[in-house]
Amino acid sequence: MPGGHCPATAIQRPSWACRWSDWSPCSLTERWHARESRHVDPCRRTHAPRGDRASGGGGHGLPCSLLDPAGKTRCAQKQADHPAILDRHRPGADPAPVRFPEPGRSGRPSQGLYPVLAGVPAAGRPDRRCRDGRCREQFQAARSRIDPAPGRHVHRFRSTRRMNNAHEQPAPSLPRPIATIGSWVYGGVVSLRNRRFDHRQAAKVDVPVISVGNIVAGGTGKSPMVAWLVHRLCSMGFSPAVALRGYGSDSHGSSDEAMEHELVLPSIPIIVHPDRHAAISRHLAGDTNVDVVVLDDGFQHRRIHRDLDLVLVDATRPCLDDRLLPAGWLREPAGSLGRADGVIITHADAVGTEQLDHLQQRIIAITGKRPIARARHVWQGIDLHEVDGSMRREELARLDGMTVGTILGVGRPASVRIQAEHSGATVVWDVPVKDHQVYDRDLLSRIARMEPVDAVMMTRKDWVKVHALGGAAAIGRSVVVPDLAMELTSDFGLEDALQKVRQIK
CATH class of the missing domain: 3.40.50.10700 (AF0625-like)
Structure with missing residues (x-):
């Protein structure tokens, strides 16, 4: 039987015994944390970046010490080829600086504001940010140093816990198998719910309704987009109101999002209630001046009819190929974009032209229509x-x-x-x-x-x-x-869509 050298015992043992030793509780814990924190370790092919998998390294994900001599040689070569990666993940080592290229000045135009490991070859970095059921946060400033602009001071960013905060990931405490099963269950519920609404009539109100929503958990710019729409509608002669669910409302029915809208739009009625159709109907009965309603985060609220359904997609984190919650970031399948009247790409200035065009083609492939606008946060x-x-x-x-x-x-x-x-x-x-x-x-x-x-x-x-x-x-x-x-950088049909709402009025 072929043998292998087990360094822990310094004796010859069968190769299968060496492999089983890697499944000890300590080794399993180490491998789990490496997998969860996305350590880029060229000695373990199971955690290596995809750009390196075609080159050397072990094929079974074992440490270098458990590989055959040829495997050790390949791993040693990879250590010489990727010193920055190894320095970044060596215990006690200072992490490599992370540069955030300014828009339009990046060496890789399609990269935008994605972090770049200093000294790491491009082949050693993942090219996609949504893979294996997880959408990787592009802005990982919390785990490293920040060099915001050429010549600016590089400093240590101090936090009360790991700066890649757990709340920036979907269900971080769930092991991946459980999160995957939860994603299947959640997907089944979403599919049944959408199928039910596809075959029933949505309730209408007496005024036109414009919805602003998204299909990805996390911020895409809904609140500033709602404020932009309200100002634009006012300039067109409308008297709008804003309706929202009021996530985390207190006993008085007030929520942080509602208070934010009241601060930004002091003269606009803000309607807060989980049953938005009933709340809007009650408000219209007492306020005859309102002639259009803007739904904040209304794409999944299908019980109320909308005359213009807008969905925001963040260019820096589109996640259209990701899994559903809790294994991924999608609130519903990417194919649901097909029922939107228009898609608006936000943070369009934060990525390169190549990546922006690729995202636009992806949206066209899903919806059959090009996005109606591009916008940026200022x-x-x-x-x-x-x-x-x-x-x-x-x-x-x-x-x-x-x-x-x-x-x-x-x-x-x-x-x-x-x-x-x-x-x-x-x-x-x-x-x-x-x-x-x-x-x-x-x-x-x-x-x-x-x-x-x-x-x-x-x-x-x-x-x-x-x-x-x-x-x-x-x-x-x-x-x-x-x-x-919010500022529009390109308008491919949003203004025409708003003019159609005027005709409904």
């Missing part, structure tokens, strides 16, 4: 809230040179941190919180005890909840709130 300025209760609007240049800590209870917190870095701010620490985080005095006290910085940065969705607890005075620090807005 910070129009910042609101600086002082401890004494005052607030003043500042230009975005005010962030240049400022040190900030972040607390971001949104679906895509890493994208906010990246934008802060590109605006010149230095992110010193981050307090990880989940989307729709419930704020209390203990959390604010925790923020107050963090390392001194010039200001604490948070989104409007966070600020409306912090303001209710005392605002900046409760934290003892100045608070910076970016003024986020």
Whole structure:
């Protein structure tokens, strides 16, 4: 029987015994954590990047010490070829810096704002971000150093836990087999639900309805898109209202999203209720001025008829080939885009032309229609809230040179941190919180005890909840709130679709 050298015992043993030794509890735990954290280890082919699988390395995923001599030679060669990868994952080693190329200045145009490991060949990095049931977060600033622009200071980003926050992944605590089974069950429920609505008449209201939604869990820009639509409808002579479910509503029926809309759209009626058809009907009975309703996150709410159904797809994280929740990020299959009247690509400026064109072709293949618009997120300025209760609007240049800590209870917190870095701010620490985080005095006290910085940065969705607890005075620090807005970079039919709504009116 062919033998193999087992270093743990320094004796000759059959090769099958060496392989079974790799299934000890310690080895299994190590392999599980390596798989979950996506360690790029060229010595284990099961965890190696796909670009390297055609080259050397063992074929059975065992450590180098358990391979035959030829296998050891190939693995040693790969160690010499990929020093940055090995340094990044050697215990106690400092992680390799991560560069975030500015839009249009990347060496790889299709890469956009994806992180680039310094010193790692392109063949050693995954080309796709949605694979094997997981959509990999493109903005992994939380695990490494950030060099936001050429010549800018590279610093250590400190966090209260791993900066690749668990809440940025779907169901992070579930083992993959359980998440996969859950995805099958969830997919069956979604399929039955959609089939039922395909054969029933949706309830109508007395005014036109425009829906804004998505098919991917996490932030795609629904709130700023709703605000853009409301302003555009007002300029067209409409008197719009906004209706939303109100996720995480309190006993008074108020939610963070509703309070954010009230802050941005102070003169617009905001209707909050899980049964949006009944709530809209009641509101229209008492307010005859409203002549159009905008549904926030309404694509899955199929009980109410809509005259214009818009779906947002994030160019930096489309996930159209991903699995359904909880194994992936999809809320429903990508084929559901076919029932939308129009698809809008957001964050279109954050990726290269090649990747943007590829995404457009993918959408055309699914829906049979080209996207009706491309948009980008912009910070129009910042609101600086002082401890004494005052607030003043500042230009975005005010962030240049400022040190900030972040607390971001949104679906895509890493994208906010990246934008802060590109605006010149230095992110010193981050307090990880989940989307729709419930704020209390203990959390604010925790923020107050963090390392001194010039200001604490948070989104409007966070600020409306912090303001209710005392605002900046409760934290003892100045608070910076970016003024986020949506801008169209290309219009391929959105304006025509809105004009059709005018005809319905």
